Amino acid sequence: MQIDHDEIMRRAIAISPTLAAHARECDAARKLAAASMAIVVNAGMFRIPQPRRVRGYELSLRILADAVTCLSEACPSSGWVLMVMGAHHWCMGSFPEAAQDEVFGDGRDGLVAGTLSSQGSATAVDGGYRVEGRWQFCSGVDHAHWVILGCADPSTHRPSVHVVVPRGELEVDDTWHVMGLQGTGSKDVQAHDVFVPAHRAIDTRILFRGASPHAANHATNLYRLSAEAMLSVSVSTAVLGSAKFALLQFIERTKERRVILTGARKADHGPTQVRLSEAAAEIQCADLLLHDILGEFDRLMTTGETFDNDHRVRAKWQAAYAAELCRRAVARMFSGSGAHAVYAPSALQAAFRNINVGAQHASIDFDNSAELYARARLGLNS
Structure with missing residues (x-):
């Protein structure tokens, strides 16, 4: 069977009803339901960005993005976990081959959670590193076998290495009590003097620039992109799925709503129609912005052209x-949905909460991304 965009989307559409049926269960449990995680794994979703040399599909980031958006329309938490863990499976393509084999060898579904920001520390020792600290926002950790952690140098406090650690060697602290995306289970993890061998570590600067020598040893140029830019775009594809879900919910709700005092149909209300039109246009523009940069990722993957700073700031700004x-x-849609939208069962209320939590992700910080882009365009980065 050929595994391509059409096949991945066929699978994503096929599993979406099951994910939608378990979405509230995920939120209540504050982690993905076992049935939701199993069906995403069995559909091969986590293999989309996984290296082919360890039985992944090694498909483009555009294909991963479309799968994430599709699943996020059905269950925002499931789409988010695919997005985050998928990014970590992609990162593994830049690690030494020994690490790739240890995580994914023999065709294993070595599920990788993690936190790319350098919140803990790593001290160089003979044969590897001693890792210590606490990391927040470790989405999907309850279902993970491995965890990628960004580490700083304890003497300079600057980012130094990223390491891969077996989930069993870390302590999970259930801190995930939040307003939205509850089902992602994005809890804290702690490392207490954990030894990580050198083959499960990579220099942070090399990973973030897409400059790992191991990235050149694959069948494609997929892993020669910037991890920083890749994560920013990936986060926004999950947010896009939640927005598309909200638009459909608003349309269906508006078709049946009536003004309580007069009985008039809300669908006939001009200002409501304007809200719908503006919201639909904004979501379409977001989709186009993301697919524009994903198209550039595809081009760079095909040509092998170096991913430079201009690409990085453009990707981060368009994602943000x-x-x-x-x-x-x-x-805009939530504020036009009436008082009944504030009740817990409201799908639009859930979408409002999920969107606002997802948009808080540091990789798509609006102010920082805008400043980086503007400074680059004005030639102020030198």
């Missing part, structure tokens, strides 16, 4: 602006 457009669109 796309997420902001989605946030604005959902806020």
